[in-house]
Amino acid sequence: MPSLPARLRTSVAPSTAALVIVTGVGPIATDSYVAALPALQTSLDTTAAVAQLTLTAFIVGMAAGQILFGPVSDGRGRRGLLLGGAIVFTVTSLLCALSPSGPLLVAMRLLQGLAAGAGIAIGRAVVGDAYPPAEAARRYGTLAAIVFLGPVLAPAAGGAVLAVGDWRTIFFVLTGFGVLMVLSVLLGIPETLPASERHGSGxxxxxxxxxxxxxxxxxxxxxxxxxxxxxxxxxxxxxxxxxxxxxxxxxxxxxxxxxxxxxxxxxxxxxxxxxxxxxxxxxxxxxxxxxxxxxxxxxxxxxxxxxxxxxxxxxxxxxxxxxxxxxxxxxxxxxxxxxxxxxxxxxxxxxxxxxxxxxxxxxxxxxxxxxxxxxxxxxxxxxxxxxxxxxxxxxxxxxxxxxxxPDRVGRPETSPVVGSDRRRTLN
Missing domain, CATH: 1.20.1250.20 (MFS general substrate transporter like domains)
Known part of the structure; x- marks a missing residue:
C-alpha cells in the first residue's frame, strides 16, 4: 500500500483519480455535445431555443446541485451522496440518449446537472476532510489542473464520437462515464466525514x-x-x-x-x-x-x-x-x-x-x-x-x-490538525 501523506485526517486516502472523475464531470458533460446541437434540433424536430436549453438546463442544474447537496453532506456524510449522485448521473445520461422529445431531454439534462453538481461540491469537501490545509491546497491545485483541460479535450472527444455516431451516441458514452463514476466512488473514495463530526441532517x-x-x-x-x-x-x-x-x-x-x-x-x-x-x-x-x-x-x-x-x-x-x-x-x-x-x-x-x-x-x-x-x-x-x-x-x-x-492555508504546519477541534456543531 502506498504511503499516506503526513497527518492524513482519515485512515484511508481518497483516490486522486476518483476525485478527478467525480469533480471533472461538468466540463465533459457540458462541452462534449455542443457541436451536435444542430443535429439534435433536427433529430427531435424541435427549435434551436429548445436545443440550446438542453445546455442551459445542465449548467443551471450543476450550480443548483452544488448548493443543494453540499450542505446535506455535512449532515449525512459524503460517500452515500456521492454514490447516489453518480447513479443518478448514469441513469439520466441513459434517459438523455433515449429521449424522444426536446422538453424531456431538457428535464433529464437538468437532473443530470444536479447529480454532477453534487459530485463537484462533495468531492471538494472530501479533500478538506481528508487532508490538512497545506496538503489540501496542493490537492485542489492538482484537481484544477486536470479539470481545466476538460473544455479543451471534451469538444475533441465529442467530435470523435460524432464521427462514428450521432448526438445520442455521446449520451451513451456519458452513460459509460457514469458507470465509471459509480466504480470510482465504490473503489476509490471512502467515507471521510465520521458520524461524530456530522451536523444535524434535517x-x-x-x-x-x-x-x-x-x-x-x-x-x-x-x-x-x-x-x-x-x-x-x-x-x-x-x-x-x-x-x-x-x-x-x-x-x-x-x-x-x-x-x-x-x-x-x-x-x-x-x-x-x-x-x-x-x-x-x-x-x-x-x-x-x-x-x-x-x-x-x-x-x-x-x-x-x-x-x-x-x-x-x-x-x-x-x-x-x-x-x-x-x-x-x-x-x-x-x-x-x-x-x-x-x-x-x-x-x-x-x-x-x-x-x-x-x-x-x-x-x-x-x-x-x-x-x-x-x-x-x-x-x-x-x-x-x-x-x-x-x-x-x-x-x-x-x-x-x-x-x-496571517493566512495559514498553504503554509507548512508545525502541529497536527484535527478537523473536529475547529468545528462548531449546528444542530
Whole structure:
C-alpha cells in the first residue's frame, strides 16, 4: 500500500483519480455535445431555443446541485451522496440518449446537472476532510489542473464520437462515464466525514449551516472576491469568441486554437501553484493570480483605446498573449480561492464548497452574456468589463485585508490538525 501523506485526517486516502472523475464531470458533460446541437434540433424536430436549453438546463442544474447537496453532506456524510449522485448521473445520461422529445431531454439534462453538481461540491469537501490545509491546497491545485483541460479535450472527444455516431451516441458514452463514476466512488473514495463530526441532517440544520457560513464574513469575503474575479473571467469566456471573430475575422477553428492554448496555460499555472503552495501562502498566490489577470486585462483595455484612436486594431498576437496571461492568472486564483474558502468554512466543509461553487457559478452565468448585450464590434466593451471586474477585485482585496492574522492555508504546519477541534456543531 502506498504511503499516506503526513497527518492524513482519515485512515484511508481518497483516490486522486476518483476525485478527478467525480469533480471533472461538468466540463465533459457540458462541452462534449455542443457541436451536435444542430443535429439534435433536427433529430427531435424541435427549435434551436429548445436545443440550446438542453445546455442551459445542465449548467443551471450543476450550480443548483452544488448548493443543494453540499450542505446535506455535512449532515449525512459524503460517500452515500456521492454514490447516489453518480447513479443518478448514469441513469439520466441513459434517459438523455433515449429521449424522444426536446422538453424531456431538457428535464433529464437538468437532473443530470444536479447529480454532477453534487459530485463537484462533495468531492471538494472530501479533500478538506481528508487532508490538512497545506496538503489540501496542493490537492485542489492538482484537481484544477486536470479539470481545466476538460473544455479543451471534451469538444475533441465529442467530435470523435460524432464521427462514428450521432448526438445520442455521446449520451451513451456519458452513460459509460457514469458507470465509471459509480466504480470510482465504490473503489476509490471512502467515507471521510465520521458520524461524530456530522451536523444535524434535517432541513432546519441544513438551513442553519448555510445561514451560519453566509453570515460569517471571514468566509464570505472569499466568496465575494471570487464572484467578482469570476465576472472578469466569464466576460472573456462569453465574449472573446464574438470579439475576436468580429474584430480580427478569424475562423471558428482558429478561435478554438486560441481558446485551447489559453486553457492549457491555465492548467500549467495550476501545476506551478501546486509546486509553490507548500512554501508560499495561498493568500499571496491568489494575489499573484489576480494581479496577472488584472494587468493583462488593463493591457487589452489599452489596446482597445489604441484601436479607438488609431482606427486599427493591434495585432492579434498581442491580444492573444494578453488573454493567455489573463487566463493563466486564473490558474493561480481558482485553486487558491478554493483552498482559502474551504479553510475558512472548515466547520461545514460541504456547505462551504456548495456556497463557493454554486454562488460563483451563478455569477459567472449571469455575466456571460454581457459582452453580447453591450456590443462586440470593437475590443473596448469586453476589455472595459474585464478590467473593471479585475480592478474591483484587487480594490476589494486591499479593503478587506487579512482579518485574524496571517493566512495559514498553504503554509507548512508545525502541529497536527484535527478537523473536529475547529468545528462548531449546528444542530
Amino acid at each position: 432541513l432546519g440544520a441544513t438551513v442553519r449551516r448555510m445561514g451560519d457560513l453566509g453570515s460569517d464574513w471571514s468566509f464570505m469575503r472569499h466568496v465575494v472576491l471570487q464572484c467578482v474575479v469570476t465576472g472578469g473571467f466569464f466576460t472573456y469566456i462569453g465574449g472573446s469568441s464574438f470579439v475576436l471573430q468580429e474584430v480580427y475575422g478569424i475562423s471558428e477553428g482558429t478561435y478554438a486554437t486560441v481558446f485551447a492554448v489559453n486553457a492549457c496555460a491555465m492548467a500549467a499555472a495550476t501545476l506551478v501553484f501546486r509546486a509553490l503552495v507548500g512554501r508560499v501562502s495561498s493568500q499571496r498566490l491568489r494575489l499573484l493570480g489576480m494581479s496577472l489577470s488584472a494587468a493583462a486585462a488593463a493591457g487589452v483595455l489599452g489596446c482597445a483605446l489604441y484601436e479607438r484612436v488609431d482606427g486599427q486594431a493591434p495585432p492579434l498576437a498581442v491580444i492573444w498573449v494578453l488573454l493567455t496571461v489573463l487566463v493563466g492568472g486564473m490558474g493561480f486564483t481558482i485553486p487558491a480561492a478554493t483552498a482559502l474558502g474551504q479553510e475558512a468554512g472548515d466547520r461545514s466543509r460541504g456547505t462551504a464548497a456548495a456556497l463557493m461553487g454554486g454562488l460563483v457559478f451563478f455569477c459567472g452565468a449571469a455575466v456571460t452574456p454581457l459582452t453580447g448585450l453591450i456590443g462586440y464590434g470593437t475590443l473596448l466593451p469586453m476589455a472595459a468589463l474585464m478590467s473593471g471586474f479585475f480592478v474591483l477585485a484587487l480594490l476589494l482585496l486591499a479593503v478587506l485585508g487579512r482579518p485574524g492574522g
